[in-house]
Amino acid sequence: MKKEDIIITYGSDATSMTRALLQSIDIEGLLPDKHASIALKPNLVVAVTADSGATTHPEIVVSIIEFLQEKGYHSISIVESAWVGDSTKDGFRVNGYNQISKKYNVPLVDVKGDSYEKKTVDGITMEVSQTILNTDFLISLPVLKGHCQTAMTCALKNMKGCLSDRSKRLFHSLGLHRPIAALNVVRAADLIIVDSLNGDLDFEEGGNPVETNRMFACRDSVLCDSFGASLLGFELRDVPYIEMAEHLGAGTTDLEKANVIQLNEPSDEPVVRPTGRANYLGRYTEPDSACSACYGNLIHALKRLEEVDRLKNVKRNICIGQGYKGVKDPSKAGVGICTKGLGKSLPGCPPKAIDMIKFIKELNAD
Structure with missing residues (x-):
């Protein structure tokens, strides 16, 4: 796997998706020393389960451990720290990490x-x-989700869980962005496998999960977050620490030079309708058998438009889903390749949220 590669897979089975990513990476090429120490860094910011949209699915961790042990790697640990005021041990317990540790003989740090x-x-x-500093190979397992202070969180911010609580407080006092960039110069992940199955719409602690049913792998944390930002509908300027990290030499934001490798097509399983805030945003859509990856991106796009007070300008609902295949209707507009027969349509399978935002803005400017 090269530094410029972004490998993405779609589905709802975290175990098989993780294995598919690992098989495409050539881990032995990246880490030929079978005696090397390997740390897995999930996101357990609070003691809640992954269905909240806040924490890493434990099935991903298990799948990685099994894969690595099959390949002959046995010096593996799980390393994490909850946010200030919460208990990492509770996060381990709630998500079944104590049983994982015992079954696979993998210590929890x-x-x-x-x-x-x-x-x-x-x-x-x-x-x-x-x-973290002494480990030979660090695998970061962030959740791609919204964040109330930094707009989003993914690979770069996930490293904040490698700090003392005193330094976490310092980071907040400094506004988070510059310190997060600096931290990734000290130590960045050697491999990132992103849990983008159902990240929260707005908050690091979860509560408004949006089903997108995808995972992706990268080696460059800056490139990873640049790609993640586009999936959530953010411009780079919306997440300052990404470009700050690039300027400090931690990686590149140049998505035009990225090699995006899609292992499969998005699942044709209809999306599970979201609840709460995401459900409110869904009133601007006309879904018909929409895939979760596509529909989730649309929800994120609508949320970004709401944040800049542009949602009120949406004059007609956005069609989305496989039910529009073959439909010819010049009066309707939609996103995704399935809606290509409509009057106006944004191609892609699925289109990124950032492209959906531009499309909806142009649509409502007519």
């Missing part, structure tokens, strides 16, 4: 109880987990 080493980058001194 709570960064809150780890030793730290001070590192300084860009004038910011932070306390970073010794376990």
